[in-house]
Amino acid sequence: MSIRLGVNIDHVATIRNARGENHPDPHKAAKKALEYGADSITIHLREDRRHINDNDLKLISSIKSIPLNLEMASNYEMLKIAIKYKPNFVCIVPEKRNEITTEGGLNLKKNINKLKSIIEILNRNNIRTSLFINPTIYDVKISNFLNAKCIELHTGKISNQVKKNKQYTSQLKKIKSCAKYANLLGLEVHAGHGMDYKTAKILSKVKEIKEFNIGHFIIGESIIFGLKKTISRFKKILK
Ligand code: PXP
Numbered sequence: 001m002s003i004r005l006g007v008n009i010d011h012v013a014t015i016r017n018a019r020g021e022n023h024p025d026p027h028k029a030a031k032k033a034l035e036y037g038a039d040s041i042t043i044h045l046r047e048d049r050r051h052i053n054d055n056d057l058k059l060i061s062s063i064k065s066i067p068l069n070l071e072m073a074s075n076y077e078m079l080k081i082a083i084k085y086k087p088n089f090v091c092i093v094p095e096k097r098n099e100i101t102t103e104g105g106l107n108l109k110k111n112i113n114k115l116k117s118i119i120e121i122l123n124r125n126n127i128r129t130s131l132f133i134n135p136t137i138y139d140v141k142i143s144n145f146l147n148a149k150c151i152e153l154h155t156g157k158i159s160n161q162v163k164k165n166k167q168y169t170s171q172l173k174k175i176k177s178c179a180k181y182a183n184l185l186g187l188e189v190h191a192g193h194g195m196d197y198k199t200a201k202i203l204s205k206v207k208e209i210k211e212f213n214i215g216h217f218i219i220g221e222s223i224i225f226g227l228k229k230t231i232s233r234f235k236k237i238l239k
Contacts, residue, residue, distance in 0.1 A: 003204055003238040004039035006069055006192075007231065008215025013051035015219075026052065027059040029227070034066065036231040040089065042213050044071035044102075045081065047095055054081070061085040069213065071132075074111055079118050083125055090122055091130040091152055091190075091213070101216075102193065105134035105154045108142040119146050130190060135174040137181055144185045151182050152190040152213065155203065159194030162202065172202065179208035200237050212238065 012029040016022065030041045043052045043060060061068055068087040072078035073095040082090050092115065094106050108115065108131070115131070122129045130150035133139040143151045153175055161168035179189045191203055192213035200212060214234065221230040 002235070003209060004211040005037070005231070005234055005238055006040040006042045006190075006211055006213035007033040007038040007218055008042040008044070008071075008192075008213055009033065009219070010042075010044050010051040010215055011219040013053070013056060017051060026056045027063070030060045030066065031063060032227055033231060034063075036228045037235050038231055039211070040067035040069050042069040042071060042091070042215065044093065045078070047073055047075075047078075057081070057085055061087060069130075074106070074115055074118055076118075079121060082122065082127060086125065087127065089128045089130065089150075091132055091150075092118070093132040102132065102154075102156075104156070105132055105139060108133065108139055108146070112142070112146070115146050119148055123147060123149070130188075132192070135171075135178045137178060140178050140182045140185070140187070143182070144187055148187065150188040150190055150211075151178075152192050152211075153178055153209075154193050155191050155195055155199065156193040158203070159196070159199045162199045163194075163196065168202075172206075175203065176206050179206050183208040197233065197237060200234060204238055 009026050009029045012024050012026045016024055045052050045057055069089040070082055070087040071091045071093050074092050093102050119129050128149045130152050131143045131148045132152045135153045158168050158171040182189050188210055189208045190211040191209050195214050196217045218230050
């Protein structure tokens, strides 16, 4: 079975917001991405609303039968929003105001009580919850303890190494062993952050990974080659 491709459209909103007008439209991009073969749409409603905003979430979640993955910080304001719009999936991510992008996985130990209660509520609402974690066995173990359904392994480090033609075998080994262990525990394994065609190809060989969430590269590549071509090239890699 092929790996599912989640297309993150945050950066359609980044381009729109650069002008403060309504173009390009993330809602339209979500529909087109699905038409071109995306298995799900990912949006990150950040606390500072720097790209996707509440109205985008409202419009995108109203697309008929959209498999929507909402990335959000672990706080009760976001939880309330998730319960209101009922995306199929939530991925809990760390957030820092001044970061350019999500720099690493969650600090599970520090936030354990809050995460436990948020995940419990999301589970009760039948929202599949994933935790964005660094590829460590310790974090896989805690994710399982927290009753998350899935983990998303942060692939930022390996993606950078691949892009810079650096040695990536040790990072790949970590990802492989975490994926294997999580799978044994019954957690579904996803991967995301910083991926391009090359990293996607390398990681597509890790058979426990069932879903990739890719954003920046897809939107960037689409400006030059189009969304349809870019998505279908990824779909071929993930087959
Ligand atoms: N997965 C998660 C949890 C993320 O936070 C992000 C970035 O928003 C991505 C995947 C996509 O990363 P990129 O835009 O680098 O492909």
